[in-house]
Amino acid sequence: MSFTQFKNFIYLTRLHKPIGILLLLWPTLWALWLAKNGQPDWSIVGVFVSGVILMRSAGCVVNDIADRHVDKHVERTRDRPLTSGKISLRAAWLLFFILLTTSFLLVLCLNRFTIELSFIGALLAVIYPFMKRFTHLPQIGLGLAFAWGVPMAFAAETNTIPPPAWEIFFAAALWAIIYDTMYAMVDRNDDVKVGIKSTAIFFGRYDRFVIGVMQVIFLLLLVDVGMRFHLTKYYFGALFFAGLLFIYQQILLKSRDRKAYFKAFLNNHWVGMVIFLGILTGCLA
Numbered sequence: 001m002s003f004t005q006f007k008n009f010i011y012l013t014r015l016h017k018p019i020g021i022l023l024l025l026w027p028t029l030w031a032l033w034l035a036k037n038g039q040p041d042w043s044i045v046g047v048f049v050s051g052v053i054l055m056r057s058a059g060c061v062v063n064d065i066a067d068r069h070v071d072k073h074v075e076r077t078r079d080r081p082l083t084s085g086k087i088s089l090r091a092a093w094l095l096f097f098i099l100l101t102t103s104f105l106l107v108l109c110l111n112r113f114t115i116e117l118s119f120i121g122a123l124l125a126v127i128y129p130f131m132k133r134f135t136h137l138p139q140i141g142l143g144l145a146f147a148w149g150v151p152m153a154f155a156a157e158t159n160t161i162p163p164p165a166w167e168i169f170f171a172a173a174l175w176a177i178i179y180d181t182m183y184a185m186v187d188r189n190d191d192v193k194v195g196i197k198s199t200a201i202f203f204g205r206y207d208r209f210v211i212g213v214m215q216v217i218f219l220l221l222l223v224d225v226g227m228r229f230h231l232t233k234y235y236f237g238a239l240f241f242a243g244l245l246f247i248y249q250q251i252l253l254k255s256r257d258r259k260a261y262f263k264a265f266l267n268n269h270w271v272g273m274v275i276f277l278g279i280l281t282g283c284l285a
Contacts (some may be wrong), residue, residue: 008081009095012064013057019266020060023179024146025052026272027172030279031153031165034229038283044110044156048149051106058099059125059145065092066129067196074190114156121148136202139180143173164228171221178214179268181207182253185261208253215246222275231282238278242271 010016028048032040064082072083081087100122107118124145131138147169154165177199184191184200185207191198203210219239226235245267252264 005087008086012061012081012087012092012095013099014060015053015057019269021053021056022269023176023272024056024149025049026269026276027147027168027175028052028149028153029276030172031150031168032157033276033279033283034168034225035154035157035165037229038280040157044153047106047109048153048156051103052149054099054103054106055121055125058096058103059128061092061096061099062126063129065089065096066133070194070196074187074194074196076187076190110156111159113159114152117148117152117155121145121152124148132197134197136197137199138197139177139184139199140173142180143176146176147172164225167221167225167228171218171225174214174218174221175268175271178211178218179265181211182249182261182265182268185253186258186265208250211253212246212250215243215249219243219246226282229282231279235278235282238274238282241274242278245271245274 014020029045032045032048064080067077068083068089072078077083082089082092104118104122107115124141128138128141128145131141150169150172151161151165154161181199181203184198187196188198188200190196192201199210200207219242222239222242223236225231226239249264249267252260252267
């Protein structure tokens with residue numbers, strides 16, 4: 001394999017853009033730390049971090065496979081390796097199955113309950129890219145897929161999924177809908193032309209308002225999580241800072257500029273990190 005071919009495969013999996021890995025990783029880390037009161041099993045943490053990288057890469061590949069005929073009509077995606085012909089469809093499918101198989105081999109290091117849950121996670125990852133053809137709410141599919149690491153983390157650490165874990169799951173899913181709507185706002189005009197559906201199109205001129213409502217619900221869910229897990233004031237302070245970041249995102253969205261939309265999307269990494277730091281200090285204090 002030449003360096004150019006290797007670089008194209010890196011671009012196909014988006015490993016050169018780790019923001020997706022981080023957004024998928026943060027809720028998983030929240031769950032791993034909360035499941036064991038701030039003292040997770042480090043071998044399990046290693047499996048999940050590796051799995052996040054592999055599954056996010058696999059998700060990017062299957063997304064480009066699904067979108068290969070429309071990506072060429074969207075300004076931001078027209079040069080992606082698959083739609084531009086730099087990588088063949090056969091090679092893309094092969095890479096997808098290699099990534100999926102490697103992820104499954106990692107999961108085999110965990111308990112049976114987690115292995116069973118992994119099949120649902122794989123199904124969600126495959127279904128999401130095709131949802132944008134049939135519904136204006138594909139971001140719900142992404143939210144469920146990106147949040148599925150939460151129940152899996154609890155299952156791996158405790159062999160059970162307590163009710164508060166599902167609250168974290170719903171909060172993580174809602175957060176993914178929030179930031180992926182911002183991401184979809186970047187391509188909204190192109191998506192309308194080629195027939196791609198998204199929450200950004202569905203919400204229309206009420207996009208900022210709906211995102212704002214979801215941001216408030218997200219924070220309220222995490223406040224309740226903090227009380228259920230008896231976290232300290234440091235955690236609730238972190239939620240306050242996360243709220244300030246959401247206000248900053250709303251200011252960016254108000255400009256109605258594509259670059260500002262993307263900047264608001266990227267800013268969600270800091271939301272996830274701040275909340276994790278809050279959980280970390282909230283458990284240790």
